[in-house]
Each structure stands twice: as structure tokens, then as C-alpha cells.
Amino acid sequence: MNDQNPTLAASDAPVPVAHPAVRPDPRSDGEFLLALGRRVRETRDRRGLTRKQLARDAGVSERHLAHLEAGEGNVSIVLLRHIASALGLSLPEMLNLGAEESVEQRLVRRILEQLPRHRLEDVVFRLMRDYGQEEAARRNRIALIGLRGAGKTTLGRRLAAELGFRFVELDAEIERETGMPMGEIFALYGQSGYRRIEQRCLRRALDSGERTVLATGGGIVSQTETYDLLLSRCLTIWLRTSPEEHMQRVSAQGDLRPMAGSAEAMEDLRRILAAREPQYLRADHVVDTSGQGEDESFRALRAAVEDRGR
Ligand SMILES: Nc1ncnc2c1ncn2[C@@H]1O[C@H](COP(=O)(O)OP(=O)(O)OP(=O)(O)O)[C@@H](O)[C@H]1O
Numbered sequence: 001m002n003d004q005n006p007t008l009a010a011s012d013a014p015v016p017v018a019h020p021a022v023r024p025d026p027r028s029d030g031e032f033l034l035a036l037g038r039r040v041r042e043t044r045d046r047r048g049l050t051r052k053q054l055a056r057d058a059g060v061s062e063r064h065l066a067h068l069e070a071g072e073g074n075v076s077i078v079l080l081r082h083i084a085s086a087l088g089l090s091l092p093e094m095l096n097l098g099a100e101e102s103v104e105q106r107l108v109r110r111i112l113e114q115l116p117r118h119r120l121e122d123v124v125f126r127l128m129r130d131y132g133q134e135e136a137a138r139r140n141r142i143a144l145i146g147l148r149g150a151g152k153t154t155l156g157r158r159l160a161a162e163l164g165f166r167f168v169e170l171d172a173e174i175e176r177e178t179g180m181p182m183g184e185i186f187a188l189y190g191q192s193g194y195r196r197i198e199q200r201c202l203r204r205a206l207d208s209g210e211r212t213v214l215a216t217g218g219g220i221v222s223q224t225e226t227y228d229l230l231l232s233r234c235l236t237i238w239l240r241t242s243p244e245e246h247m248q249r250v251s252a253q254g255d256l257r258p259m260a261g262s263a264e265a266m267e268d269l270r271r272i273l274a275a276r277e278p279q280y281l282r283a284d285h286v287v288d289t290s291g292q293g294e295d296e297s298f299r300a301l302r303a304a305v306e307d308r309g310r
């Protein structure tokens, strides 16, 4: 696969993870306890508390606290609750150990932790004023992302019809804008030229002000600026499935190109999906359609759209 021959997906390099979605914590128990200890120590430092003071406030022995901070102590949930409370944190906040946090989330959390409680109301008002409406507008633009055969067109069209939104196929917009089929655009402009045109067409689709379900091209996640724009302006949903099902669905649609060098194409597909996964995971929601029929996946998509957050 190359720029000139976009079959299942155009190839691209792995991109660093920025905001992974919720996944099982891959750490061992030891790593978890070390992270917990670090969290207690760092929060205590930021609060300007000595270990002695925190031990007293939380009603634990200083030795116990020292063990916990060193990642050696497996404290009871009740003691941890006392320690969290003495640090001004809720238990969930205390256990949010940063494994899944982005840099921005960590920064925001730290700023909030340092603010006295009476200022939090002001923070909420400001956030609502600055982002409340934007968030509502974002939900009027639903973008489906995923590799070929994910179901972006099939499910997106149904979703638009049900919601009374217009349906926009970004690849089709690009073909209309250039007056050329996809293969020719790639052949003439290469991958980077294509990405430029894609961004232009995306901006136009987003600026129309109409309520929209947008089916994007599988590679939209490869260009950071374009993808950041999509994430910030749309409710994004990754339609996820296995490489085998992507391949099987695309072939069933009669596109036999990916099957040409079967084993190699399958390998390419696995690699591209793995490379893009961290970016796809930045979506607001992930709908896994593996092993499902269209109707089942549509119901899952509908549920994701109705859900107000992750
Ligand atoms: N669970 C499922 N969800 C969605 N589509 C499914 C499912 N199972 C099978 N399909 C079939 O898979 C195909 C999905 O193709 P579709 O064109 O919608 O994908 P796409 O994401 O738009 O791909 P492309 O990037 O090529 O435009 C359809 O033919 C659909 O009938």
C-alpha cells in the first residue's frame, strides 16, 4: 500500500498517544502501589503538609504513611479514604493515578486541587460560559471515524436519517471539490496534498452550521491538525472492528483489491490499524462492531450518541 494506491488504508507512521480512552489498567499490583504512593507524596508536598501532619489529620501512624508513600503499604480502603480526605481529595480522585490521564487532564486536575473549594463555583461558571454552548454545538456534528468497512457510511446514513441531520461523506466532498476520483487525487497530489484538500473540505463541512453526521476517510487521524479540528468541533465516534472483519466487509462490497496479495494486505491492515489505534481512541466514544450485525451496531451507535460523556 502506498500513496498512489489507497486500498484498505493509505500507509502512515505510528503517531504518539495523546489522550487514550478508558482501558483496563495494565500495571502490576506493585506498579499500582508505587503510583499510589507517589500520588500521596506529591499531593502532600503540594499541600505543604509534613508526613507527621498528614498522619495526624488522617488518623494513621507515621510509619504506615511512610510505607504507603514508598509504594510498600497496601492500606485498607477506609484508611485510604481518611488519607484522601485529609488531602482534600475524594477517593476516586485519589485513585485516578494518571495512567490514563493526558498532560492536559493532569494540569487541569492540579490547578483544581490547588484552588480553595469556595472558588470552584466560579470555575464552573466560567467553564459553562466559555465551553457550555460550544459543547452543545459539538453535539450537533457527529463524526464517524474508522478504517474502511467500519460502517461509517452504512450506519452514518441511518443515524442521520433518524436524527433528521444531513449526511456528509467527506471523501465524496473531496472528490467533488477536485473533480477527480480518490485514486487520481492520490496519484496527482500524493498523500500530503490529499490531506491538505481533506482539511479544506472538513472546515467547510464544519462551518456550514447545519446539523450533520459526517463520515470521514479512514486516514483523517494521520494529520494532527485536521484530526484535532475534528475532535474539537464534533462528537466523534470510532467504529471499531477486527482487521479480519474490515477485510471481509470490504471484500463483500466487491472491492477485491485488498485481496490481491492476500497475506501481505492483511499484514498491512493489521499494522495500520495498530498504528492508528491510539489516535482512534481519542474519539469521544468507541463502538465495537465486531461480530455484530448492522442493526446491533446501529443500536450501539445510537446509545453512544445519546450518552452525554464517556
Ligand atoms: N456490524 C456492522 N456494522 C456496520 N456495517 C456492517 C456490519 N456488519 C457488516 N457490515 C457491512 O459492512 C459494510 C460497511 O461498509 P461501509 O461502506 O459502511 O464502511 P465505511 O466505514 O463507510 O468504509 P469506507 O471507509 O470504505 O467508506 C457494509 O456493507 C455493511 O453492510
Ligand SMILES: O=C(O)C1=C[C@@H](O)[C@@H](O)[C@H](O)C1
Binding pocket: 006, 007, 008, 009, 010, 011, 147, 148, 171, 182, 216, 217, 218, 219, 220
Ligand atoms: O485509510 C485511509 O488512509 C484512507 C481511506 C479512504 O477513505 C480515503 O480517505 C483515502 O483513500 C485514505
Ligand SMILES: [Mg+2]
Binding pocket: 152, 153, 154, 215
Ligand atoms: Mg464510507
